[in-house]
Amino acid sequence: SRLPPSRSCKLFVLCFFSLFLWSTTAHMAKRKAQEICFRSRKSANAIKKVPRKKEDENVSAPSTICLRDCETLGWDVSAGIEHLTANGLLREVEEYGCPPFLQEEKKTGASNHFISLAKAIVYQQLAGAAAATIWKRFVSLLSCTPVTSEEELAAALSSLSPAAVLQLDEDKLRSAGLSRAKASYVRDLACKFENGELEGLEEKDDEELARALIAVKGIGPWTVDMFMIFSLHRQDVLPVGDLGVRKGMQVFFGMKKLPTPAEMREKTQSWRPYRTMGTWYMWKLAGTSAPASR
Numbered sequence: 001s002r003l004p005p006s007r008s009c010k011l012f013v014l015c016f017f018s019l020f021l022w023s024t025t026a027h028m029a030k031r032k033a034q035e036i037c038f039r040s041r042k043s044a045n046a047i048k049k050v051p052r053k054k055e056d057e058n059v060s061a062p063s064t065i066c067l068r069d070c071e072t073l074g075w076d077v078s079a080g081i082e083h084l085t086a087n088g089l090l091r092e093v094e095e096y097g098c099p100p101f102l103q104e105e106k107k108t109g110a111s112n113h114f115i116s117l118a119k120a121i122v123y124q125q126l127a128g129a130a131a132a133t134i135w136k137r138f139v140s141l142l143s144c145t146p147v148t149s150e151e152e153l154a155a156a157l158s159s160l161s162p163a164a165v166l167q168l169d170e171d172k173l174r175s176a177g178l179s180r181a182k183a184s185y186v187r188d189l190a191c192k193f194e195n196g197e198l199e200g201l202e203e204k205d206d207e208e209l210a211r212a213l214i215a216v217k218g219i220g221p222w223t224v225d226m227f228m229i230f231s232l233h234r235q236d237v238l239p240v241g242d243l244g245v246r247k248g249m250q251v252f253f254g255m256k257k258l259p260t261p262a263e264m265r266e267k268t269q270s271w272r273p274y275r276t277m278g279t280w281y282m283w284k285l286a287g288t289s290a291p292a293s294r
Contacts, residue, residue: 075235077102080274084281087270092252092281099280107231113201114193115160116231117213120223121185122178134177141168141176162190185218192216202232229276236273240264248282 077098085093107116122138123131140147143159165173165186173183192198192215201209209232210224225239239245240261249259253267271278283289 077277080235080277083274084271084277089271089278089281092285096281096284099277101230101280102233102277106233108202110193110199110201111161113198113227113231114162114189115157116227117189117216117219117223118160118165118186120226121182121189121218124182124218124223137176138173138178141172162193165190166194182218185216188217189219206234206237229279234276236275238264238268238275238279242279244286244288245279245282247288248284248286251285252282 081093081098107113118138119135122135126134136147136153139153139156139160142161142164143156145152145156145159147153147156170180170183170187173186174180178186189198197215198212201212204212206228209228210221213219213224213227214221222239222241225237225242228234228237229239243258246258246264249255249264249267250257253259255263259267268275268278
């Protein structure tokens, strides 16, 4: 039997409308998938490291990047800049400029060295804000003056000496917020400075310096490296135990895994004798703040 014309027309319209909805939905789904795919490719390209051009390797960095004569350092930072740009770090030098800690005066003398190392011990394994608070309390305890601002801290640091530390027992030092272990470390550091075991640190070569400092309780290779970089401004320090430097080198060299100490030394041979500067650029590449200047 045949359907009445009116019902046949309605069925045709319904079928046409269903087909139209299906076609529109499929088209929109396809467009959405294309947009997602495009955004994914765009994001991947954004994080993918852009390969260096071969001609970049022989281009000298602008001489205005680092203008300091650096006589107090004992080595030429400008020469370091030129050396690193000739060995693959042109882009990093142009983007980040000269390491700012090299613009600071090198810390000289046993008093400054004791303060730098004592601060390094206090800061170990602590978040920045917590470490800064305990450090101020520690300096306040030794100077017998309130320390609440950076200005007061700078003024009170003159009272921080090995003899002042040795006048206090571990329990008194712990009242500033130090752990029992750190209190013993600081006293051991003060004792070795007071006995003359850590005299002339500036005159020691890197290996002699490391042996002398590692003999102090609580000081390991990482602390030694940070002291050589930020306090003594040694020019060829590569802290192979620093996670930020390892991450930066992983990015820079396009490695799938974090480099081992042996791989770090091998891959940075061409940076010598300016690996201290290369280290700072690796911190920047990793998006990691360099440890606070000691």
